[in-house]
Amino acid sequence: MKKNILIIGAGGVAQVVAHKCAQNNDVLGDIHIASRTLAKCEAIVASVHEKKALKADGRIEAHALDAMDVEATTALIERTGARIVINVGSAFLNMSVLSACLATGAAYIDTAIHEDPRKICETPPWYANYEWKRRGECEQAGVTAILGAGFDPGMVNAYAKLAHDEYFDSIESVDIIDINAGSHGRYFATNFDPEINFREFTGQVWSWQDGKWASNRMFEVGREWDLPVVGKQKAYLTGHDEVHSLSQILKVPNVRFWMGFGDHYINVFTVLKNLGLLSEQPVKTAEGLEVVPLKVVKAVLPDPGSLAPDYTGKTCIGDLVRGVKDGKEREVFIYNVADHKEAFQEVGSQGISYTAGVPAVAAAMLVASGEWDLGKMANVEELPPRPFLALLNRIGLPTRIREGEIDRELSFS
Incomplete structure (x- = not known):
């Protein structure tokens, strides 16, 4: 032990x-x-x-x-x-x-x-x-x-494994859906390290479709999902860690990750990206200082930990799994709902x-x-x-x- x-x-x-x-x-x-x-x-x-x-x-x-x-x-x-x-x-x-x-x-x-x-x-x-x-x-x-x-990756991988072992004879698709329906009250902030957060979204969006890798641009593919507790929410096809392991280990032909974003987040992100402020490559200022634009943006945004006291609302994250069981088509959504305020009261962090x-x-x-x-x-x-x-x-x-x-x-x- x-x-x-x-x-x-x-x-x-x-x-x-x-x-x-x-x-x-x-x-x-x-x-x-x-x-x-x-x-x-x-x-x-x-x-x-x-x-x-x-x-x-x-x-x-x-x-x-x-x-x-x-x-x-x-x-x-x-x-x-x-x-x-x-x-x-x-x-x-x-x-x-x-x-x-x-x-x-x-x-x-x-x-x-x-x-x-x-x-x-x-x-x-x-x-x-x-x-x-x-x-x-x-x-x-x-x-x-x-x-x-x-959680994602992590719990959603366990959800997929549970579905694979107990709910299906064969799985056609796993759609991982991550919705944060909470509000932190700030003009703009990220829920975890801004540098890591933005890096997820500035490159290609990789998904596993029909047994091969497919590439899209960020915010190119979106759809509305009707989920427990948080209701109808818009989410976008996004690259994410668990797609890269689930596709290879469970051999499911379609594995996709969808993350919810509001219009305000997309607008601010798009401006920052188009201005080159989300680049990880160093640039020189007129004064000869070498800076990494993404690190500058990180420095001026709120610390994600500071959002916790004022955060309200809930998250809903889970796996929508489709496949066949006993010769019949089946669809299940395995998920968790977490509450921002309850998380803060218990451990001092947001949901x-x-x-x-x-x-x-x-x-x-x-x-x-x-x-x-x-x-x-x-x-x-x-x-x-x-x-x-x-x-x-x-x-x-x-x-x-x-x-x-x-x-x-x-x-x-």
């Missing part, structure tokens, strides 16, 4: 992870939080104490760390005795943090695919560009590495951070218990979905299923 957690990152998702680890520290042990900005880590520690979140007596400590420095990360893992590392820092860190886990034998969990800061929208499948190249290293070292254990962070803690608990401690690399859809979803039902993200007129909560007992 593995114990003691090192959380990499100190944003809104890290805050959720810290609180949920504290609520389950009888299973997970000591908690350590590390990022380049020590004050942010200390603020998270203070918030855990303020809400009296620790279930049992135990340590929760903050550390300064540049996680791009593999030697420093390795040393911190060894010094803290962490056996599970939850990486919720920038997606640029994945390979460095994984290297430190390989050096120490600690289990690795992340919530997003690795990105090279110098490249946008690489050739699919994206996991094959970095993470999957290191499968052999993980297996040889006996290191567990759980990839994409957030987007909550949905991303809670599944990573569930994955850590399954690694700690041994159920998901594989000694190799795996995406979530390669793992048994029932223990994961059952645990999530208990710790804050219950799963529901809608089929025809019937809409009910799923039990995994």
Whole structure:
């Protein structure tokens, strides 16, 4: 059994992870939080104490760390005795943090695919560009590495696996739909790191259609979805991590990701992009200063964590799965609804951070218990979905299923 957690990152998702680890520290042990900005880590520690979140007596400590420095990360893992590392820092860190886990034998969990800061929208499948190249290293070292254990990717991968195993004999399509029907009250902001957020949308939109990769422009393909709780919402075909693993692992002929955007977001995004302000390539100012436009935009936008106190409304995220069961066509929508205000009251973060962070803690608990401690690399859809979803039902993200007129909560007992 593995114990003691090192959380990499100190944003809104890290805050959720810290609180949920504290609520389950009888299973997970000591908690350590590390990022380049020590004050942010200390603020998270203070918030855990303020809400009296620790279930049992135990340590929760903050550390300064540049996680791009593999030697420093390795040393911190060894010094803290962490056996599970939850990486919720920038997606640029994945390979460095994984290297430190390989050096120490600690289990690795992340919530997003690795990105090279110098490249946008690489050739699919994206996991094959970095993470999957290191499968052999993980297996040889006996290191567990759980990839994409957030909500999307993460819970939606488990939903697809559950549908594949229990609801269908064959699946024709998986449409992952992500709707944030909440409001933060700001003129313009992103719900997580603006740099990562915008990078998702400035390149090609890759989807898996008819057994091959298809490319579109962002906001080129949209449609209205009628969903539980949030009602009718416009969403657009968008490139996303889970498309790149589900298409290859479950062998479904059509895997698409749809994200909801309002007209105001699209207008502001379009202006920024057309002005070149979303470029990741450096430019020189008239004064001879070299700056990256995207980083400048990130610097002037609100910190996503600052949105939480005023956020209202709900999210609805799930998988619309179509296929055949017992010779008959079938369609199910497996989903979760989360509330921004409830998330803030519980852990001090908004609902987007909550949905991303809670599944990573569930994955850590399954690694700690041994159920998901594989000694190799795996995406979530390669793992048994029932223990994961059952645990999530208990710790804050219950799963529901809608089929025809019937809409009910799923039990995994």
